[in-house]
Amino acid sequence: MNGSTARAGASRPAWVLRVVVGGAAAAVLAAVAGVVWLAAPAWRLFGAVGAASAVAPSHLYARALVLRRGEAIGLGRVRQELDAAAYREEDGAAVPDVGAFRTVPSGLLVHLRRFPGPQGPEGGGLLDARFASGRVSRLERDGAVVGEASLEPVLLATYASDARTDRRPLAAGALPEPLVHAVLAAEDDAFFSHGGVSLAAIARAAWADLRAGAAVQGGSTLTQQLVKNLALSDERTLTRKLREAALAGLLERRFSKVEILRAYLDTIYLGSHDGVGLIGVGIAARAYFGKDPDQLSLAEAATLAGMIAAPARTSPIAHPGRARARRNWVLRRMAGLGYVPAAEAERAAAAPVETAPTPVAPVRAPYFAGAARLEARVRATVVPLERAGLALLSTLDWRDQEAA
Structure with a gap:
């Protein structure tokens, strides 16, 4: 008996060693699997966030009409140019809205959008142009007399990808406060206080779904939404949600809140217009309201924010009734969170x-656009125009092209 007991005692350390080694190996394999499970989407995600404000389709413009005092250009020619650039005529308003004009004695009062020019962004502000005997008699920009002023050039072509999407990333440093507040109110009011995942939001969404008997509210933070949009699929599985949460935490450690918010605003899908998918608030503001994001009214900003959850169902063009209901919900949230005074929110909701x-x-000049693509490839960039985000300013008069 003593001999068998000794043999058992001698074998026990070997058995324990095998368990320890096996457990360590399993732990290492699990760790490696976890890294692999996150590494590929994390690599893709970090690259996409870094490029979110740089990658966009390029746009080709006709020659801008420049008004010069004393030059032989009539009122009718200017109206023609404004119509081609999708400016709308307003009646009655003392100051026309951005992207609109109204008739004044012997002239036009135009609220210019910003647009690309040879030396960088131009436009914006009020242009008062007066005419006499078929000539420009007086020009004022924001109340100051000027010798010349450029109108917005007509867009000839967009070099979109095969996916038929367009983007206009926000200008550097531009995070329009009304739009930011509207988005936070609609999607994630705790964005600046959580670390990527909000347990409170998940619990609140679960309670709302339970009371409604259906999925009516999401619990994902802006960071989680950005992760899903840029690096993951839309499948609704526990594995995907766990990966989303883990990646959201990594993203919050790699980028600042402002960088994450900017990437979100530049990459969120906001429906389609003109047969083109609208990616980001920049192109959506232009497509739906003819403005840049920082020129949106409170009501317009709330309308865009309200579209995020269901862009097709709440399009202000296709479904104005649903868009208004959703917009007013966002406005009430903004007032409740203290982002805007209640009276201001009520005025916007009444509009x-x-x-x-x-x-x-x-598609104004398809053959010319093809030739411009070839020239740009030789002279300007090795990056495909679909991703280069260039504004190509041509010397083509769009009227000549349409007359050809």
Whole structure:
């Protein structure tokens, strides 16, 4: 008996060693699997967030009409140019809205959008142009007399990808406060206080779904939404949600809140217009309202924010009634969170849903656009025009092209 007991005692360390080694190996394999499970989407995600504000289709423009005092250009020619650039005529308003004009004695008062020019962004502000005997008699920009002023050039073509999407990333440093507040109110009011995942939001969404008997509210933070949009599929599985949460935590450690918010605003899908998918608030503001994001009214900003959850169902063009209901919900949330005074939110909620649909993918000069693509490839960039985000300013008069 003593001999068998000794043999058992001698074998026990070997058995324990095998368990320890096996357990360590399993732990290492699990760790490696976990890294692999996250590494590929994390690599893809970090690259996409870094490029979110740089990658966009390029746009080709006709020659801009420049008004010079004393030059032989009539009122009718200017109206023709404004119509081609999708400016709308307003009646009655003392100051026309952005992207609109109204008739004044012997002239036009135009609220210019910003647009690309040879030296960088131009436009914006009020242009008062007066005419006499077929000539420009007086020009004022924001109340100051000027010798010349350029109108917005007509968009000839958008070099979109095969996916037929368009983007206009926000300008550097531009995070329009009304739009940011509207998005936070609609999607993630705790964005600046959580670490990527909000347990409170998940619990609140679960309670709302339970009371409604259906899925009516999401619990994903903006960071989680960005992860899903840029790096994961839409499948609704526990594995995908766990990966989403883990990646959201990594993203919050790699980028600042402002960088994450900017990437979100530049990559969120906001429906389609002109047969083109609208990616980001920049192109959506232009397509639906004919403006840049920082020129949106409170009501317009809330309308865009309200579209995020269901862009097709709440399009202000196709479904103005649903868009208004969703917009007013966002406005009530903004007032409740203290983002805007209650009276201001009520005034915005009382306004009708007004849009200014603006073409984003015209086909005015297909052959010229093809030739411009070849020239740009030789002279300007090795990056495909579909991703380069260039504004190509041509010398083509769009009227000559349409007359050809």
